[in-house]
Amino acid sequence: MSEGTPAVIEIEVNNRKIEARKGEMLLGALRRNGIHVPTLCHMENLFPTGACRLCVVEVNGQRNLVPSCAFPVYEGMTVQTHSPRVVRARKTIIELLLADHPDDCLYCVRNGNCELQKLAEQLGVRERRYTGAKSAYKLDISSPSITRDPAKCILCGRCVRVCEEVQTVSAIDFIGRGSKATVSTAFEEGLNVSSCVNCGQCVMVCPTGALREQSHVKEVLGVLNDPNKFVVVQHAPSISVSLAEEFGLKAGTDVVGKMTAALRRLGFQRVFDTSFSADLTILEEGSELVQRLTTGGKLPMLTSCSPGWIKFVETFYPDLVENLSTCKSPQQMMGAIIKSYYAQRQGIDPKSIYSVSIMPCTAKKFEAQRPEMGSDGMPDIDAVLTTRELARIIRMRGLDLAALEPQGPDTPFGERSTAGKLFGATGGVLEAAIRTAHWLVTGSEMENLKVQAVRGLEGRKEARVKIGELELGVAAVNGLGNARKLLDELRAGRSDLHFIEVMTCPGGCIAGGGQPFIGDAEAVRARMQALYKIDRDEEQRVSHRNESVQRLYKEFLGKPLGEKSHHLLHTHYAPREVVM
């Protein structure tokens, strides 16, 4: 152990001695020692609120049960975590929560992975002991990304906290008091007119079905059975390293081939890889950066791949909108070239193409329906499925992912570099951009392509990068709370940075709001390592060497930032008036 390790003390739990760290809360010590105490409101790394009371335990000398999440350990304490009194209290809490909860588990999107359902089962709730009037609530389906069903809300407050404390968006809060309390927006309006950026981190922490993605499953199943539609799918870089967990495989398993096979079995006529358009993004964005650097454009340039982040800037930092890259995100670039270049090349009427994307993200659903994300009245992307929704469809069709024979993607948008694949984790866009910017500026490749300084899960990573004569200040930030701090530094006059990558979700897309619920911090780390492994093991590691991208420029686009690119691959963002 390194220095600074807190002193270890001994406490007695369930008549057994365990070690605890001086000053920590009891719950942490219990969990580390494999003693499972249930919680509904607890969030790792955030201050305890002690709201749900499920983690109560008996401590000697305490008259009442105490919440272990908010009770510091002390030398010589003795604890009972599963005494009859404790278990009865926990069961009563669950029964009371169920008293005003809809009895529609069978129809609920969280059926099978609901924390409330699991606890009711674990605690042996078998009858309705408390009955009473059920509160009437309005379903909020106003958001293109997230559906809010207050009837299923148990007021644990995790969504409120992640929105306020992690993302610093504060679109929702506790409204009202007592039995009338709900989690809602300001003035109890729709999420669509609130400051919500659609990141879906609230969905990730919701223990029940109160918050869920706006599902596109039905639409997609519909067109898959429509003979008049040419259904094309793309999958984001992080999907192939996350999907495995939905099927009981080890976190960090790359199932790209099996997933491709599954998508074909589902009826998608072409399977493309968003990492291809990530490569394309790098050429456009890298060129834009070089242009801004050489022509005195607005700096630092901020990346524009993460739609939650875009809305965050439009809403909270309208003065920095011009710093955003004008590049569309890889999802939208892919959508745009499928309905233009690809349709032309294949002789397909773009109107008959139905373009689906599999994303680790709920904000991508919002992005896809932004009016600026299309051309000639046609949206670039028709439907967005999250990783979870894809898993749902695969299960629905009875496909055994593990048993499928891996298949390769379709040409030409299946080819990718590992740089494009790195887009799935925080720092990855930056790393890919540095590789190509080096080539754009100096005409040669970097000696060592790996940029260690921008790797890893820290909230902010900064580096100084030498590209030929230039020395660039770069930063990669994940989580909007971390982004806010950096933007405030920019507003205060900080000027040593040239290029900043921001991903909305803490950790990047690998921990996006559309990812499997089962993943914990370890799983996220494994997904990241899987992406790094791909980058380590493959030959094709820079976006500008992607031959299909080169051909796309030669046959169709011309050059990066050219007229066609401008029309299809770039857009503009504008300040946004929302309730905040």
Next chain:
Amino acid sequence: MVTAEKDIEEILGKYPNASRDALIPVLQAVQEARGFLSREAVLRIGRHLKLPASKIYGVATFYNQFRFQAPGRNHVQVCRGTACHVKGSAAVLESVKRVLKVNPGETTKDGEFSLEVVACIGACGLAPVICVNGEFHASVTPQKIQDILDSYRGKAR
């Protein structure tokens, strides 16, 4: 007429560099001046105190004293204190809600009446009691509500 914004600015001016601990006094002052907390007022207060609108709305809805609709020309208070409750104020409140077609905290569409539920107005001897524009009506019954309220229609406060 003094513009709405001006009185809010005046109030906020008394709280320079204030933060979240000034929220409730500011809300009270604005409600005192305007009779209610408008959407614009909430947003303006939020910008001043650097608090999100959801937070302010959350705090304001926690307390009974804040309302979000302009008061009507006639303000109806229905007492739901203990004595009035024992004497049947629940049915009285239902009757008022039915006649006015509004819930507590709301104002009728024509701006004629606003409804407020209060815990006790210190007239327990007259229970159940309602109070319209400060005038007390003693020993009311659900049947009497229509007539009482009708007698205020068209009258300015």
